[in-house]
Amino acid sequence: xxxxxxxxxxxxxxxxxxxxxxxxxxxxxxxxxxxxxxxxxxxxxxxxxxxxxxxxxxxxxxxxxxxxxxxxxxxxxxxxxxxxxxxxxxxxxxxxxxxxxxxxxxxxxxxxxxxxxxxxxxxxxxxxxxxxxxxxxxxxxxxxxxxxxxxxxxxxxxxxxxxxxxxxxxxxxxxxxxxxxxxxxxxxxxxxxxxxxxxxxxxxxxxxxxxxxxxxxxxxxxxxxxxxxxxxxxxxxxxxxxxxxxxxxxx
Amino acid sequence: xxxxxxxxxxxxxxxxxxxxxxxxxxxxxxxxxxxxxxxxxxxxxxxxxxxxxxxxxxxxxxxxxxxxxxxxxxxxxxxxxxxxxxxxxxxxxxxxxxxxxxxxxxxxxxxxxxxxxxxxxxxxxxxxxxxxxxxxxxxxxxxxxxxxxxxxxxxxxxxxxxxxxxxxxxxxxxxxxxxxxxxxxxxxxxxxxxxxxxxxxxxxxxxxxxxxxxxxxxxxxxxxxxxxxxxxxxxxxxxxxxxxxxxxxxx
Numbered sequence: 489x490x491x492x493x494x495x496x497x498x499x500x501x502x503x504x505x506x507x508x509x510x511x512x513x514x515x516x517x518x519x520x521x522x523x524x525x526x527x528x529x530x531x532x533x534x535x536x537x538x539x540x541x542x543x544x545x546x547x548x549x550x551x552x553x554x555x556x557x558x559x560x561x562x563x564x565x566x567x568x569x570x571x572x573x574x575x576x577x578x579x580x581x582x583x584x585x586x587x588x589x590x591x592x593x594x595x596x597x598x599x600x601x602x603x604x605x606x607x608x609x610x611x612x613x614x615x616x617x618x619x620x621x622x623x624x625x626x627x628x629x630x631x632x633x634x635x636x637x638x639x640x641x642x643x644x645x646x647x648x649x650x651x652x653x654x655x656x657x658x659x660x661x662x663x664x665x666x667x668x669x670x671x672x673x674x675x676x677x678x679x680x681x682x683x684x685x686x687x688x689x690x691x692x693x694x695x696x697x698x699x700x701x702x703x704x705x706x707x708x709x710x711x712x713x714x715x716x717x718x719x720x721x722x723x724x725x726x727x728x729x730x731x732x733x734x735x736x737x738x739x
Numbered sequence: 740x741x742x743x744x745x746x747x748x749x750x751x752x753x754x755x756x757x758x759x760x761x762x763x764x765x766x767x768x769x770x771x772x773x774x775x776x777x778x779x780x781x782x783x784x785x786x787x788x789x790x791x792x793x794x795x796x797x798x799x800x801x802x803x804x805x806x807x808x809x810x811x812x813x814x815x816x817x818x819x820x821x822x823x824x825x826x827x828x829x830x831x832x833x834x835x836x837x838x839x840x841x842x843x844x845x846x847x848x849x850x851x852x853x854x855x856x857x858x859x860x861x862x863x864x865x866x867x868x869x870x871x872x873x874x875x876x877x878x879x880x881x882x883x884x885x886x887x888x889x890x891x892x893x894x895x896x897x898x899x900x901x902x903x904x905x906x907x908x909x910x911x912x913x914x915x916x917x918x919x920x921x922x923x924x925x926x927x928x929x930x931x932x933x934x935x936x937x938x939x940x941x942x943x944x945x946x947x948x949x950x951x952x953x954x955x956x957x958x959x960x961x962x963x964x965x966x967x968x969x970x971x972x973x974x975x976x977x978x979x980x981x982x983x984x985x986x987x988x989x990x
Binding site for chain 1 (some may be wrong): 892898899903904910912948949950951953954957960961964969970971972973974975976978979980981982983984985986987
């Protein structure tokens with residue numbers, strides 16, 4: 489039995505990390521999948537290897553979101569699953585954050601998510617599911633230089649809360665996954681030196697109660713469950729996925 | 740799809756409602772299941788119907804928990820999944836709660852959880868998954884006469900938070916399920932007149948964004964996912980399943 493047979497799914501940021509793992513898993517479970525990314529080469533490689541549809545699109549540009557919606561309608565018809573996963577990471581002390589840096593980060597990681605939902609609404613099926621992803625999985629924990637990252641994520645959590653009520657009349661569910669310490673290329677893309685990245689993950693491994701960092705597949709499994717008919721009573725939820733990290737005191 | 744093949748599972752309060760639905764889903768997915776209940780007749784009927792092993796046991800009595808652990812060890816060997824689900828509901832105005840009522844309620848719904856877990860620890864496999872049913876769906880909203888219910892539920896949530904760390908060295912995960920309005924016999928058992936119950940659910944449905952009460956199966960599906968190897972990075976969490984109820988303001 490394929491749990492997602494006949495469902496149509498759109499995954500933004502599907503060309504690497506958590507997005508890619510989810511593209512593979514939803515495809516495996518029978519869904520027809522369209523994904524986006526910003527890098528044309530990796531997109532076509534992923535589309536080829538997974539047998540899904542890859543589209544170059546940048547969620548910081550509303551005109552591109554409009555085009556993506558039209559393309560999706562053309563390729564898949566109406567959409568059952570929308571996983572807004574695309575995002576960037578910027579670690580930076582507050583005194584270095586210029587207006588330009590602020591606007592660019594928020595445009596991708598907050599405004600882009602809001603308008604992706606808004607513009608997809610007309611082509612979502614009734615009873616569709618939207619999944620948002622919010623880093624800073626533990627809600628309370630921050631690290632130096634995370635002021636941009638965590639404020640955008642807080643805004644994303646808020647969208648899930650308020651839109652729960654606005655989307656419910658159409659039976660559309662919306663949930664947010666709060667992942668922490670998931671190993672992806674995000675830090676590398678953010679310009680953190682490779683050595684520092686592996687050191688960070690090593691340290692995390694010691695701290696995390698389940699004694700390992702998360703994998704992209706851990707998140708994909710939770711997404712696949714939440715978008716299935718088995719989860720039809722779950723909406724407005726913030727599901728933490730962090731190996732128990734949030735329960736660990738710092739001393 | 741046999742997500743729980745070869746796993747051994749114990750479900751307390753498995754003779755009705757959410758517990759019974761979980762017994763069925765676990766059986767369907769390949770687990771060997773033992774469940775408890777306090778009523779010998781419904782326990783026998785549920786065992787017959789599901790092909791699971793039914794044991795009469797009351798978690799308010801530590802001696803009975805010890806006998807249950809011995810019996811489990813004989814029947815199943817070591818345990819991979821422990822779902823502490825048994826509980827009662829008591830809606831009563833604060834000033835009418837006598838010491839006896841208080842002790843009786845807490846011994847089942849709080850103390851019984853704590854010691855069931857403690858006494859099962861020696862026969863849990865490393866990497867086992869433990870679930871506690873928390874009576875507190877939305878964490879923040881309460882209603883009149885709920886002082887017993889919510890203090891026990893809060894205590895149960897607290898057990899999950901603290902024991903995440905204590906059980907992690909053995910790879911044992913522990914998570915809380917926080918259901919909203921799920922249609923079960925709990926109101927009937929709490930002494931509500933049968934004709935009043937449909938009215939209660941109608942009132943609740945009006946406030947649930949998804950416009951239905953939950954089924955026991957909705958909760959069973961979530962537990963089955965969390966108990967599977969797909970969820971090994973999830974520990975220490977409180978997962979709400981409430982049709983969006985927690986997001987609804989009262990006005």
